[in-house]
Amino acid sequence: MGDTSHLIDVQPVPGGDISQAFEVRTENNHCFIKINRNAVPDFFQKEAYGLQQLRQAGALSVPQVYHVSPSSADHGYIVMEWVPTEPAADSETKLGRGLARLHQYTHTYYGLAENNYIGKLPQPNGWEKSWIRFLSEQRLGFQTKLADEQGMLPAKRKARLEKLLDRLGQWVPDERRPVLLHGDLWSGNWLAGPRGTPYLIDPAVFYGQREFELAFTELFGGFSPRFYAAYQEVQPLSEHYEDVRPLYQLYYLLVHLNLFGETYGPAVDRILRHYVG
Known part of the structure; x- marks a missing residue:
């Protein structure tokens, strides 16, 4: 992602049973990060690839992926745009x-x-x-x-x-x-x-x-x-x-x-x- 701006806040996001998730704010960005220390090397690369396939179809929105950890890392992570939830009747x-x-x-x-x-x-x-x-x-x-x-x-x-x-x-x-x-x-x-x-x-x-x-x-x-x-x-x-x-x-x-x-x-x-x- 290349963001070197000052970190403002990190908050855990509940709900996942495979990875730890966090809402991260910096001076320049608002991100969603998932981390898994036990993931197989290409776990998050495959998630990013799947999101890319869905995005190319153009039928529904998907979060933008900013960065995925290299497959040689001893833990995996993926950085995506933060999508604020605003449920509506439709x-x-x-x-x-x-x-x-x-x-x-x-x-x-x-x-x-x-x-x-x-x-x-x-x-x-x-x-x-x-x-x-x-x-x-x-x-x-x-x-x-x-x-x-x-x-x-x-x-x-x-x-x-x-x-x-x-x-x-x-x-x-x-x-x-x-x-x-x-x-x-x-x-x-x-x-x-x-x-x-x-x-x-x-x-x-x-x-x-x-x-x-x-x-x-x-x-x-x-x-x-x-x-x-x-x-x-x-x-x-x-x-x-x-x-x-x-x-x-x-x-x-x-x-x-x-x-x-x-x-x-x-x-x-x-x-x-x-x-x-």
Whole structure:
């Protein structure tokens, strides 16, 4: 960032479970800084890359990144613009419309030019023409492997997951065009900035099917009917959505199983029973 002006104030910002966050004021700037002493070397570089992808799409605002620590550092940090929160009555309406426009930013293949992270877990993104294959190998299959390595897959759960992966084509459409996804859009990963303008933060971007994103927004709640109504004004949900919603939510439940443990096991099992008995 190159700011050598006098430091005025530093205040901790609560809410993160991976990194420490601070609001920093200098004579010349007002910044948001995240620090993680246990981060893998490229953790914040991938966050900055994801924000750049979202910014290029031009559908929703994202904070400007001023500086990212070099990958050789023994701790990681990222410096971004400070976005003051000013929620407005139409913030979620703007978010819904903006997300629908983001989902019109297309690519030829599923995936991304770089791997990244979902939370603190690795998220592979190798380019793939088939959505079913991408979903099977780089989303559900990869998280299944991590869960198995951590001893989170009892025999019945593992058998059901294997059966589901073999039969994905029964429920998942493969003909839709890849669109840019935030990738980790829960209610804590956006904020209402000046004049209620929605900003996206903490992405895990990739090109996928848009219903994958919408399904996660419904998993833990936090989005009002205004958000979904505004989304559908721009881009109605597909006829397949109700059929695939629990299956797409399964990916995020496996992520939470791997991050936080067996608390999420029963929800995983419930979805597996729904599809494969």
